[in-house]
Structures are given as C-alpha cells and as structure tokens.
Amino acid sequence: MGKLRLQLLRDLAVHKWQFGAATLVVALGVALFGGAYSSYQNLKASYAYSYQRLAMADYWLLVDEAPERAVSEIGALPGVAAAEGRIVREVPLHIPGSAGVLARVISVPQERPASAIDLVLVEGSFFSGPQAREVLLERKFANFQGFRPGDTIHFKKGNERIPFKVVGVVISPEYIWVTKSAAEMFPSPRAFGVVFLPQERAEAFFGSQGRYNEILVRLEPGADREVLLAQMGQVLRSYHIARLSQRDTAEVGESRRDAIRGYRVGEAVALKDQPSNKMLEMDLESFHQLSLMFPVMFLAAAAMAIYTVLSRLIQGQRPQIGLMVAMGYSRGQILGHYLGFALVVGLLGVAVGTGGGILLGIYIGDMYSGFVNIPLRDFQVRGDILAVGAGAGLGVSLLAGLVPAWAAAGLRPAVAMRPSAPALGRRPPVEALFPFLARLSYTWKIPLRNIFRNPRRSFYTAAGVAVGLALILSSASFFDAFHSAIDLEFNGIRQYDAQLSFAQLDSALVSRKVASYPGVSSSQPLLQLPYRVLSEGKSKTTLILGLPEMGSPYRLFTPEGKAIAPSPEGILLTRVLQEELGVKVGDTVSLQPVAGVVGATRMPVVGIVEQPVGGMAFLPLRSVQDLMRQPGVATGLMLELEGHEGDAGLRQRLYDLPQTAAINFMTEQRRFLDDLLALMWGFIGVMLAFGAALAAAIVFNTIMVNTTERRREIATLRTIGLSQGRIFLMATIENLLLGLAGIALGLPLGYVMAVNFMKAYQGDLMSISVVLLPRTFILAAAGILLVLLLSQIPALRLIQRLDLAAEVKDWNS
Amino acid sequence: MIKLEQVVKTYQMGQVEVHALRGVDLHIETGEMVAIVGPSGSGKSTLMNILGCLDIPTNGKYYLDGIDTGKLSDNRLAEIRNKKIGFVFQSFNLLSRTSAVANVELPLLYSNGGNRRARALASLERVGLAARAYHTPNDHSGGEQQRVAIARSLINHPSIILADEPTGNLDTRTSVEIMALFQELNGRDGITIVLITHESDIAAHCRRIVRMLDGKISSDEPVAQPLIAV
Secondary structure: OOOHHHHHHHHHHHHHHHHHHHHHHHHHHHHHHHHHHHHHHHHHHHHHHHHHHOOOOOOOEEEEEHHHHHHHHHOOOEEEEEEEOEEEEEEEOOOOOOOEEEEEEEOOOOOOOOOOOOOEEEEEEOOOOOOOOOOEHHHHHHHHHOOOOOOOOEEEOOOOEEEEEEEEEEOOOHHOOOOEEOEEEOOOOOOEEEEEEEHHHHHHHHHOEEEEEEEEEEEEOOOOHHHHHHHHHHHHHHOOEEEEEOOOOOOOHHHHEEEEEEEOOEEEEEHHHHHHHHHHHHHHHHHHHEEEHHHHHHHHHHHHHHHHHHHHHHOOHHHHHHHHHHHHOOOOHHHHHHHHHHHHHHHHHHHHHHHHHHHHHHHHHHHHHHHOOOOOOOOOOHHHHHHHHHHHHHHHHHHHHHHHHHHHHOOOOHHHHHOOOOOOOOOOHHHHHHHHHHOOOOHHHHHHHHHHHHHHHHHHHHHHHHHHHHEEEEHHHHHHHHHHHHHHHHHHHEEEEEEEEEEEEEEEHHHHHHHOOOEEEEEEEEEEEEEEEEEOOEEEEEEEEEEEOOOOEOOOEEEOOOOOEEOEEEEEEEEEHHHHHHHOOOOOEEEEEOOOOOEEEEEEEEEEEOEEOOEEEEEEEHHHHHHHHOEEEEEEEEEEEOOOOOOOHHHHHHHOOOOOOEEEEHHHHHHHHHHHHOOOOOHHHHHHHHHHEEEEEHHHHHHHHHHOHHHHHHHHHHHOOOOOOHHHHHHHHHHHHHHHHHHHHHHHHHHHHHHHHHOOOEOOOOOOOOOOOOHHHHHHHHHHHHHHHOOOOHHHHHHHHOOOOHHHOOOOO | OOOEEEEEEEEEEEEEEEEEEEEEEEEEOOEOOOEOOOOOOOOHHHHHHHOOOOOOOOOOEEEEOOOHHHHHHHHHHHHHHHEEEEOOOOOOOOOOOHHHHHHHHHHHHHOOOOOOOHHHHHHHOOOOHHHHOOOOOHHHHHHHHHHHHHHHHHHHOOOEEEEEEEOOOOOHHHHHHHHHHHHHHHHHHOOOEEEEEHHHHOOOOOOOOEEEEEEEEEEEEOOOOOOOOO
C-alpha cells in the first residue's frame, strides 16, 4: 500500500467519527432520494399500470338515462376503444347492528375482462351468471365491515330487505382512493361502501332494462378528445340529451340555456377530474415535492459537512503537506490524496444510502398499500433512480472535497511548513453593536466571540439545526393542517351529532317527529342536491346544501372566521368552489340540477365560506325547495343527540324509520379520519428520524471540529483553574446559542417548506390551510435542542480526556 | 510548602512502560526560587506537571501546603491551580484574539464584582505592561507576551509560580528581563518560584538548583551567589 493511501486510512481512522457523521448525512440524502423518489415512481407506475391493464375509462358520461343503442353508437365512433353502459345508484344497505350504510351500487358486465374498468378479484369468485343474486364488495368496505365471500347482505328497498350473496372481494381502479364524490372525499366505510352487481340483475333491481345512467368511454391512444366529445354529444342529442357539458368548456352558456329550456343535459367527466384519480394525483404531487426538496437539503448539508471536516484536517496538516511537496509529491498526488477523503465519504455514504433507499422504498410501498387500494402493483427497485441518487451523493461529496483539496494542492512548501499567522485580534462587530456584550462574564463572552470569529462554521451549525428543524416542522405541519381541518369540520362547522340521510326526497316534517324522540335534543331538516354551478365558461358539479336559515347546526364561517348564515338573496360558495369557478362576491352564477331539468336558475354570489374539504354551495332550505318546486322536502336530518351517539334503542328507532337510508355519526366519521391520519405516523416517524439524524450529525461535526481546534485553548483555561463544568458550560452556551439561531432560521424555513408541501392539498378537492401549532413548534424546537445537547457529548468527553500537560506544552507544535 | 515523598510516575507507551519519575523526594519552602534542570527525558517536565497539579503521581505523595493532592478530584485540583499556582509556559499560551488585559483577567472567572479589570491592570502594571494592556498578543513582542503570561499568573495572588522553560522562546536580552521580573516577584513579594529550564545561565539566576537525571534527583544544591538580572 502506498504511503499516501496508508496516511489516508490512518487519518480516516483518527477522524472516524467526524467523517462518519459526514458519511451519515450523505447516506441520509441518498436514502431519502432513493426511497422517496423510487416510491413516487413506483406509485405512479402502479397507478398507470393498473389503469392500463384494467382498462380504466377516459370519460364518464353522466346522463339521466341513455339506451343501449346510444352506448353502441358511442362505442362505434372512430377513436373510441370501448364504451360501456352501466347503472350507478345509491341504495341503503341493511346491516344488523349498524345504523345503516349507503351502498353505491354499480352494475358490472358478466364478460371478463370488462372492456372498460375491469375489477381485480382479491378473494372469492366473480358472479356465477348475469342474473345471479350476487354481489362483489370493494375491498376496503368488505374489510371494514368484516364481510367475506359466502356472507349475505341486504339491500333496503322501502320496508323490504332484499338479500344478495357476497361472492367476492374486489379492487377497482376507479376506487383506488374510495371517495363518495368530490364534495365527500373521506367517507367512512362504516357508512359508505361500493358494491358491484351483475349487469342484468342490476337492471332488474332498478327496473331500467337496457337503460343506463353512466357510460364509460375508453379512447384509442392519440384520439382527438375535443372532436370525440362533440361526436358523443351529437349521439346523445339524438336521445334527448341536449348537450354534453364538460368542465372548463366554453359552451357553458349554451348548456345553461338548454337547461332553462327544459332539455336534458349530460356531463362528461374526464379521468383527470375523476375524484379518486384526482386524490391520487394530489398525493403524488406532494410526494414528488418531498422526494426532491428534502434530499437536496440533505446533500447540501452533506457538502457543508465534508467541506468543514476536510478544511480543518488540511489546516492541521499544513506542515505535512509542505513536507510532502518538498519530498517530491506532485500537486496531482496531493489533490488526489485529499480528494480521497471525500471519495471515501461519498462512496460509503452512497453504499449505505442506496441500501437504505431500497429499504425505505419498500417501507413506503408497504405503508401506501395499507393506505390505498392499489389494484396491480408495479413496485420495483428502480436502478435508474438509485443510480441518480448515488451519482448525486458522490458528485456532491467530491465537489465539496474539491475546494479544500485544491487549496491543499496549491500550497507552496515553505508557506505550508511555516505555522499559520496568529489570528488578528479584533473586537467582534456584535460587541460594537451591543456594548453590553463586552461587559458579560467570560463564561458568556468566550462562546459569543467564538461564534462570531468563525462565521462560516457557525452558519453551518445553525443551518444544520435549521434544516433538521425545518424537516421536522414541515412533516409535522401535515398533521397540524389536517388535524386543524378536522377540528374545524367537526367542532366548528358540524355542530350536530348525526346526519340521517333519507333514501329519497321526503317530507321535512319527519324532523318534528324525530325531535320528539327521547334522547334527541334537536332535529333540523337538510336538503342536499347535486348541482352544476356555472360561471363564465367554467362549471363544477357539486352539492348544494339547503340549510335552515335560523339555528342551523351546520355552521358556516367566512375565511376570516366570521359566522355567516345562508341568505335568500343569493348563494354562498366554499372558497374551493369560488377559486375553481374564478368568481367573487357580487358575481352571478348559474345553477343546473344534475338530475332532471327542474330547478335551473341564476343567482348572485353573496358570500364565501371556509370549508376544508369539498367545493360546496349553500342556500336557505326554503330557497332550494322553491327551486325544485317541491316545498317542504328534505334529503335528511341533522340531529343533536344526548351523549353524541344516542343509545342503542334510539339508534334502532331512527334506523327503523321508513325514510332512513343511513345514519352517519360524526364521532364515527371523526374517528375514521383520525385513524386515516394515524396511518401517516409511519411517514412522520421517518421524517423525524431523518431530521434528528441530520441535526445530530451536523452539530456533532462542528462541535468536534471546534473542540479539536481549540483543545489547547481549552487546556490552558483548564490549567489556569477553570473547572470542567465551567468549560462544559461554555461549550454548551456556544452550541445552544447556535442552536437558537438555527431554530430562528428553521422556523421560517420550515414554514416555507410546509407551504410548498401543502400546496398539493390546495386545489379543487380541498383547501387545507398551512397550520403550524405552537405546540408542534415548541416540541420540535425542544427536540432539536435535546439532539444538540446529546450531540455535544463526544466533544465534552474529548475535553474531559484532554492531556493538559501535553496540550499546554505543545501550544505551537 | 511543597513536599514530595517517593513520587513515582510511570507511563504506558504502547507495550513499553516508561518510568518518568523513579522515587523523587523534594521539599521546597515558601519564598524559595528553585530551578529544576536536566537533559531531555530526565523527568523534569513530569515533575513540573505533578507540582502544577496537572498530573498525579503513580505512587508516592505530593503535599501542597499540607494537602495530599493525590486524593483530590479534577475540579478540586483545578481550584487549587486557580488559587495557589500561577503558570508560565514556554509558548505563553495566550488567547490570540484577546487583549492583554482580558487574557490576564481569565483566571478571575470565579471572582465576583467589577474590580476584575482593575486587578488585571494592576497585574499588568506589576510586569510593566500597563501601557499596552489593550493590545492583542500579535501586537506584542515575545518578551511582552511572556510578561502578559506572568501578569496572568499573578492575578490570583498565587503563592507559587511554576514556569516551564519561560525563556525558551526568547532571545538572551529578553530572557534576562524575564528573569529579572521573576527575581523581583520572589524578592519583593515573596512568591515561591519554581522554574524548569535546560539553560544553565538561566538556572544560575535561582537560589537553588535541582538536577534531574533518569527520573531521579541527581543533585540538589543551593547557589552561593545567584546571578542578578538587570
């Protein structure tokens, strides 16, 4: 082994902890990139693969009713790969002991694979025949309710309970994320589930033989969507559907006129607007952000770590460098020697990081698989991504090492062998700025001066703490934001305990009857109808909620937090809907009912409402009844119950009402959302560990470098009588001050990262505000300070072990 | 004041045991000015470290003002160094970017009150450097830096000054000046001075010379007529 290589190994062994810490930061960056970016690609590929293999639809044509012939004609259009008609209806399910479940029943053709939206069977079998009295259950629902193949479920039709046999459990690409609608993104599987029925059985069940209310359309690759939409619209027009509107089309004005004239209007929902797909896209986008933003920060920190340690090593080895040059080593050899440190750190970091990245990828994949229904997985170790991560890790390490190594190679022997000039004594500018600092005791003054005399290193330490804190804060902000949104929803907006949904439009007078039940504190009717809201060429299908004008337990708040009541003067829109439509208070919007043609109108926007999830609109109950020309109707009740959930007797009594389809208890809904959020603890756990490790590695490194550099100074202080405790105190003060500076930097940095991170959750599905609770900040800052204090232990032990006699004697050696 | 009884110091250097001190007996009374001389490896620096409470004997006893230092904790030893001993090193060991007066103040960390600066200035006055109190070490000559170091050693009114090769980095003229200062402190203030040197002309300024060889005291003799530094 060559002398230089031997020297390299020896130096690495001597400074193993410092180079080890730098290696750890490189490894963390590479692992985070490899794990997170691979997972992002794996999820993206799995969704795409599932969509492709399972013939995911490109369009959902929502119509009141279209005959089989219309479906065939659409299927025959050039550019259409397949068109399939289906019936989609919501039907109450009777589950003994439950307060009712609303099932979305979807008809499925017998032929396999289906030409549009095929299902993946995870348990049991498909239907035995097109007429079979059998159902397939969506996996999340089946698992939550504990249904297995062989069980029986009962649909509730009036007072009838119609049994169906569960033959299989399936996953659908349409329900990778199970949503009820864009306005109800997180239905609890306790109250909502997706059930698949054989096509002919469904037609018989709903009495609509050969007639469908949804047409799934799959396009050929490269098909002209605009042309096809127009052609599909033409086909439907011949079946009395005057116009097929699409979100963001410029023809909304005409659609509105059609609706006012009393024509039927259909709606084409593109895949990009399909709620499950949209939710996945939103989630992928935030993942994408995270998988790039965080590793970049880690690698920047790694570069600083390598630079700091190597610079210090070279400074300490100046005489050796001079000697090597004097003995005939070339500059290239010296450059190579010192670059060798960066190379070793980079290679080790990349090796550990790549392995860690693979494991992290597997962990994230497993976590996601428990979270969403991925029909077909395309999870693989992505060599290209790992290679990019490895290249970035190694490249950053070498670049960081190049600067000090280059400087070492450029040293002239005579200069290098001369001891470096003593540092100039200058009063730190901060003492000039704040004269009281000069009057502090040395216990404070020395740490303060150390901070200002090594600004680059001080900045590096503070930056390390800041990045670690920012990482923790931005991850934690996800929880704070969602917890706050859930709090607003259940403690602010929904002041009722249960929502009783009617099977169909019914009399609001039921409310009075229910209000008289023992255990019911109050009951208020609610009218909830799907509507299209249109403005200036933009349209959005949403729900309009008709609420009692006075004393509604469904409270509405402006974005400024002021209470606002629905007004007969005009409509209230949620901020999400307002932004989607690009309207403001005072503008006029058009309203079209999704089902039927009665109820189309125009009205001004009179206010904006803050609601975390769902673009909705609000009117007084009576205004919606008037619009529908059906006075006194409601779709459900808002109930305040004693003890929030009522007793078993009351629940049964409510469920036994002939009007009842399902009862959704807010405590259960909230529990479901809290559980959903709790699944993300795995993610925050990883981020916490990474953030803490980063801060620890950086703080450890700077403290060790600082201590090593000042060991003689420290030894002198000890020799002239300072106790170890005092020296520890001074080191701790210095580190704490830097830690506090890091916290001051980390707070805005964490906030900016959180804002970026949460941008993905501010769209037309939801508007989750960035929230960082003071509690989170205090805990994160305290945690980081604890990490900092623990990181200085090795340096303090070094101080403890200093050979005072040797250090004070070798001052200039 | 200083009493060493059969002090042994053994170091482990890898596989090899180095016997730096092999049973040293030494008694130094208050107000003495003693030079410890000897060739490299004779054990004089080890002896100095033990005298300065920077190290403890492997065997034997070291009593400083009657206190058995071998039984004291690190912090207690630090306290003793702070209160009783003033150190002067060959390479001065001043904090480089700190003014002379601030360097001198350093051992006063434990003392209260606002008279620190006054005491440090007084200490610099004693070594003739009051006028350059606010200059930093790199503005001072070697001799001046050593004076600052001596002023620092005096700040807590120690009963002993231990000087390890105090003139090792100085030219002859400056060395004599420093020795004059030591003689003045010894003669005028009665401070016990123990200095380690390998220069016999420097040792000749002391009133007693202890010679070390192979970890033992080979001779311990008074100087009939110490040189007077002027």
